Amino acid sequence: MTRSPATPLPPPKARRRMRETAALTQTQLATRVGVTPGTVRAWESGRTTPRGRKREAYAKLLKTLAEEEAARQATQAPEREPAPGAEPAPVRDPASEPAADPETHAEPEPEPKPEPESAPESAPESAPESQPESVPEPRPESVPEPRPAPVALTPAQAFDALYEFSAPALVRQTFLLTGRREQARESVERAFQTAWEHWPEVARDRDPVGWVRATAYEYALSPWQRFRPRHRHPEPPPADPGDRTLLNTLLRLPPRHRRTLVLYDGVGLDLPETAAETEASTPAAANRLLRAREAVADRLPALADPQVLHRRLAELASNERLGAEQPPTVRRGGERRARFRTRAAIAFTVALIGTTALTVRTAPTHYEPPVSPGQAVHGVPPRAAQGALSDEELELRDQLQDGPARLSPRLE
Template identity: 80%
Template sequence: MTRSPATPLPPPKARRRLRETAALTQTQLADRVGVTPGTVRAWESGRTTPRGRKREAYAKLLKTLAEEGAVRAPEPEPKLEPESRPQPQPEAKPQPEPEPKVEPEGKPQPQPDSQPQPQPVAAPEPVALTPAQAFDALYAFSAPALVRQTFLLTGRREQARESVERAFQAAWEHWPEVARDRDPVGWVRATAYEYALSPWQRLRPRHRHPEPPPADPGDRTLLNALLRLPPRHRRTLVLYDGVGLDLPETAAETEASTPATANRLLRAREAVAGRLPALADPQVLHRRLAELASNERLRAAEPPTVRRGGERRARLRTRAAIAFTVALVATTALTVRTAPTHYEPPVSPGQAVRGVPQRVAPGALSDEELELRQKLRDQMQDGPERLSPRLE
């Protein structure tokens, strides 16, 4: 059985350009395709690719937007008149009028006078930002939402704020890598979640003192249901139903396979629905998670404060590493200087040996011994002759 070829799609940048040309937001485009805004954001950034029926619907919508843009394309032609300055010519003016073209959907083309003039291509190009300015813009855009999302994982306001600050400090230390990443917010979010769900957080003194729960009883019940989930299930539920990522993106961020992520998501939903039956519908659960996160007054620090804190922490770590290296080198040099150059075996202590007679030193020979020695010297030293058999 052979598969039919997938519907071709334009590049990610072209998808975004078509949507912006049609004056559509990501939420509006997501409603027309039947997906979440996060999925459209992932499609336009190139992190994921639509498949199946969603791909066909998305490709058909982009084709319609491209055809609508092609019908309006003759508008930029009058742009050439100011460049050549032939304003007195009335013949060039009627060029947009032959556009009584009918769009593929049967809509009449609006009058050229009522159409907005196309923006110049060079206008959207922003001025090159410094690394600090780009970091501040990323922090101001994503930090408040990340703090609220991290609060859903931990249930602690101060820990959520600290986790996001530490994640942005790590992003500032690795800024060249983060700046080139296709999804800088996802990079920071994954780091913040890892820090917030670290088992070492339980050993901190402040973990022993619980924070005041939310004022609303419904929010308090939902937060308790979330905190009773295992950390992996809780993170999967927040990413999928809270943030709005699709299943492959959630699996990639949690470093798990897609089937395992789907299993965790189903178990997390069953656990929450078992405690709160009203949240069995995923849409209702998504809305309640958003309400729970938005009801908390969570503030993030200013971007310069986070950058200075990260730089201070990096300097302290560098100085500690230098001090440790110097101490290690000094200890090694002292050891080499004071260590012996050759091995000297230790002298074992003496001990008495019993049961063996003492060795007697030889003394002077007696007369009998002298006579016997002389006799032995005088006799033949070769010994008796050897007997050999003979034939008779």
């Protein structure tokens, strides 16, 4: 029995783009397909792939959305790009309006134009010359000027623009997580260096700032930071007592609760985006947010209101003078780190190959059992010297030479 081939589907990112273009939420699309919103989220992220009847229904719905989008673009194309034959239309409209209502327009230019037609015959060539000079005057104003084509940015220019736009804010946000200025600055620089190493992926990402922010937060909250020598020396706290109390309250929260609070009340993300960036479910993110707010409100009752807490977090981050390096410096630092890792990997590979070759060259080709060390044997009588046999030895020799009779037992 042969199985029919599966219905082809577009890539996950294309599925999400088609849904957003059609102005559908994941819940609405899940209702039309007959699945849960979490299943649609997994399909669009690429974690799972639909199968069976759900795959066919999903593919049919996506095809319908694509056809609607194509029809919508086809209807909008004539409006955005008028045909060359329709260009005189906007010229005739203003000319016809004054004739219909001459009292409301102050330009009586179309009325005196017929006068040159009744001019004397001595100047017959002046009439046709005066007509084209008056008609095309409003024409250049009605034709829209073509927009200049967008200038394509190089990868370095795009990276520099992203860095200059988001780096200062990310440094202030990371300071709320760590309470250390140098660590916050270093975390953001490392995140941007990682983004430069994976720039094709980051440039195509739907939210490149979120990509860099997640990387910076992971580096800043890494447990290995506590083993660094710089972590043993505390930095000076904020000058304002209120800022100092709020920062100490944030640092007492667990890292996951602190990160959720900063993303939701500090950055301003919604709950699903906060849950996705912290790699948690939406109920778990909501639970962490509630616990973090309760802990802050217990120590600072004035910040029980989320709006007041959002304003205080913004003030705490903006009161600190936190600068960032220039984009070329960050790019060169990332390139140096990439070259160092590449050379280290090459050196390790060469050393491994050399060690393997030396082992193969010097290793024995067959098994040789090891020789056990000698051991002393005790209880062996000393060897007797040569000489005449004693009477007992002679009697014993006679008994042994008697033949089979010596094997029979005797009573003595």
